[in-house]
Each structure stands twice: as structure tokens, then as C-alpha cells.
Amino acid sequence: MNVQFSAARRMPARAEVIAHGLTLEDFEGGEDLPTELGRDDLGRLGFEGKAGQVQVVPCGGRLLAAVGLGSATEISTNVLRRSAANLARAVRKRRSVALDLASVAARNGGPAEADGVAAVVEGVELALYRFDYRSSGGARQGDRLGRATMVGSTAAGIRAAMERGSAVADGVILARDLVNEPGGSLTAPKFANRVRRMARDRGLAVKVLDEAAIRRARLGGLLGVNRGSTQPPRFVELTYSPPGRAKGTLAFVGKGLTFDAGGLSIKTGQGMMDMKMDMGGAAAVVGAMSVLPAVAPACRVRAYLPMTDNMLGGDATRPGDVLTIRNGKTIEVLNTDA
Known part of the structure; x- marks a missing residue:
């Protein structure tokens, strides 16, 4: 496993990227958005809160990321997996990211937080996959992302979900490595x-x-x-x-x-x-x-x-x-x- 996952109740101060999940209702509503995300600025950049959308903006020496989760009534583990994957691709050159996608989804009637966390872990790990002959999952040349903090619950079930998500991602990576191997070497x-x-x-x-x-x-x-x-x-x-x-x-x-x-x-x-x-x-x-x-x-x-x-x-x-x-x-x- 290339990325180390952990859980925290609040956004860690040292994370290079702070990522917030936003539903369509969050973005279109009148309430303030998390941290210093500006609704008007995000809108001018084309962000709408659609599932899988990611918009990264600089803020005070680090980066903020708005991650679209789509309509609150349609959030699923597949949506979380895809949104997390798009986020990982967008910030793969950064060393650390803190994200609240699973907890936001759970608060909006989506999957239970533990199930959401497992899906997010899968999405992050699989988005960073590259194949080469040196190690399972590829060398990820140029990638720096090594830590991801799940912001929300820190219960034992969340830690177990992270381990389960990593195991599933490892299984997919094993299958990808085998399929990518040339037929002359994988006899x-x-x-x-x-x-x-x-x-x-x-x-x-x-x-x-x-x-x-x-x-x-x-x-x-x-x-x-x-x-x-x-x-x-x-x-x-x-x-x-x-x-x-x-x-x-x-x-x-x-x-x-x-x-x-x-x-x-x-x-x-x-x-x-x-x-x-x-x-x-x-x-x-x-x-x-x-x-x-x-x-x-x-x-x-x-x-x-x-x-x-x-x-x-x-x-x-x-x-x-x-x-x-x-x-x-x-x-x-x-x-x-x-």
C-alpha cells in the first residue's frame, strides 16, 4: 500500500491539501461553504457540485479542494469511490491530503461512514496505480501523495474500514499487474x-x-x-x-x-x-x-x-x-x- 491512511476528528493543520465534499444542495444553498471556499469563485471556475468534479484553489500557503458528490439523494459508494479517485489524481503531486468525503456523505443520508471510508480508500489507491516491473502498483514516478487523513469519526469501525478498503485495492492491483504482464513473461x-x-x-x-x-x-x-x-x-x-x-x-x-x-x-x-x-x-x-x-x-x-x-x-x-x-x-x- 503506497498511501498511509489515518482518521481524525478535525482537519489537520499540516495537510498540504484540505478537501471538502460538497453536494449539489450544499453548493446551491445559501449557507456558508466550509473553510474559505467561495461559492462565486468556484462557480466562475466551472464547479457545480456534480459527482466527481474536483476544483483545487490556493489558500494561505496550501491548497483547498472542492469535491463534488452530486445530489444528496444519489450519493453511493460508487460516487464516493469515483470522487476520491478524481481528487487523488488532482493532488497526486502533493505529499498529504485531508478529506471529509465519507463523513459528509453520511450526514447527507448517503452510505454509512465506514462503508464510505472503505470506498474512498479504494478510490485513492486505485487512482494512483501505474504498472511497471519493479513493484506491485507501479513506481508512481513523480507522484508524492503518501498520507491521506479521513476527517470524521475515529471509531474502531473506521479503522477497520480503512484496512478493508486497502485490502480490496490491493486485490484489484494484483489483478491489474497480472493482466498487464506480457504473455512471454507470464507463462x-x-x-x-x-x-x-x-x-x-x-x-x-x-x-x-x-x-x-x-x-x-x-x-x-x-x-x-x-x-x-x-x-x-x-x-x-x-x-x-x-x-x-x-x-x-x-x-x-x-x-x-x-x-x-x-x-x-x-x-x-x-x-x-x-x-x-x-x-x-x-x-x-x-x-x-x-x-x-x-x-x-x-x-x-x-x-x-x-x-x-x-x-x-x-x-x-x-x-x-x-x-x-x-x-x-x-x-x-x-x-x-x-
Whole structure:
């Protein structure tokens, strides 16, 4: 986590940026705005209080930010997440920001403050995401924002909400990192190893099937796609088990095609450009599974992730080949890119 979050009852004196959430009703009403925000000045700059609007103005050696939350009747966690993200982008070159978005939303009949705080944390963290090869979440070159203070309640539930929001953001960042990785470096074995490390760090049960185990399991479809590749396939199973008796079981299945050239039914050059992202389903499942220990659902959750690429090697599956899948059914392949 790159930004350190804390809670305070009042705006801290040393924050470089003071950000106030404003609803449409706040901005259009006759009451004074917070601190030294001027309604007329903001209006001349085009600020209206619409959801996601951010206007930054200098004031006494630091910056004030007006953050639009839209109509008080329509404030949701999505609105707070998007507004916080826009604020983070606007002040990413500053070292610290104090913001009251979640508490303002709660006072205006929006989400409970703890839920709002979690959404704000997610928005700030994800807005600052950049991908590179050095660290999860990117190096954020040129970004300086390192501290964010949530102004409002300082109850234990708020601190727990900040931790929950950070965990969710970390899961999304993990999924983004995996999707952004080139297919030549994120091969099926390397993908499986990264998932294994994540599972052990989070306390999830993990089982990785190599090619021999996949053959014993009779996963003919996965083996058929893999025939044209020099990289062996993997099949990963993840399990989250809640404390105590599980209230049901939920299953996720994520497609882990680390690069899809189309096989012998080859794609066009342009059609291949984004095919490193054909494992986005598996990445999303991995990110979601990584968050489960933090959000602690009462049900058991299992994930199934077949991993390979779809290439054009000398023994690639041909149109007209017949594959036998686990339940004994046969499938005639008419298009290896289908």
C-alpha cells in the first residue's frame, strides 16, 4: 500500500491539501461553504457540485479542494469511490491530503461512514496505480501523495474500514499487474507460481496440477489448447474456508489463457495486440480470492484456474481434431480460435 491512511476528528493543520465534499444542495444553498471556499469563485471556475468534479484553489500557503458528490439523494459508494479517485489524481503531486468525503456523505443520508471510508480508500489507491516491473502498483514516478487523513469519526469501525478498503485495492492491483504482464513473461508455470505465493501469504489452500497431473485428471480441453505451446499447462485450485461452519459454497472459474494467438486458426496481427489480457478472468478471480481473508465471508469459496497459451507449434490442435474431455464427451474442433 503506497498511501498511509489515518482518521481524525478535525482537519489537520499540516495537510498540504484540505478537501471538502460538497453536494449539489450544499453548493446551491445559501449557507456558508466550509473553510474559505467561495461559492462565486468556484462557480466562475466551472464547479457545480456534480459527482466527481474536483476544483483545487490556493489558500494561505496550501491548497483547498472542492469535491463534488452530486445530489444528496444519489450519493453511493460508487460516487464516493469515483470522487476520491478524481481528487487523488488532482493532488497526486502533493505529499498529504485531508478529506471529509465519507463523513459528509453520511450526514447527507448517503452510505454509512465506514462503508464510505472503505470506498474512498479504494478510490485513492486505485487512482494512483501505474504498472511497471519493479513493484506491485507501479513506481508512481513523480507522484508524492503518501498520507491521506479521513476527517470524521475515529471509531474502531473506521479503522477497520480503512484496512478493508486497502485490502480490496490491493486485490484489484494484483489483478491489474497480472493482466498487464506480457504473455512471454507470464507463462502458465510462472502464473501458477505467483498464485501459489499469494495463496500462502493469505492463508488460502492451494493445489497446482502440472501437465502430468492434468493428464491424469483427463482435462482434454486444456491439453488440446496447449498442444501448440512450448510452455506446459497448469491447473490451479484455490480454497478459502471461513472460521467455523461454512454457510454454503461459492465457486469461481477464471480463464487463464496467458496469450491467445488463435492457434492454427491464427488471429490477425491487430487481433493479437491485446491477447496478453486473455487471462483477465483468472486474474480477476485471483484478485478476488486474495481479498477474502480480509472481508471474511461466511461461505466457503473455491476457485478453478486453467492456464495455458494458445500457440501454433508443430503439434498444435488442427481444425477437425477431436478432443475427449473429463466427462468422456468428445468435441470436434472446427476453429482453434473459437
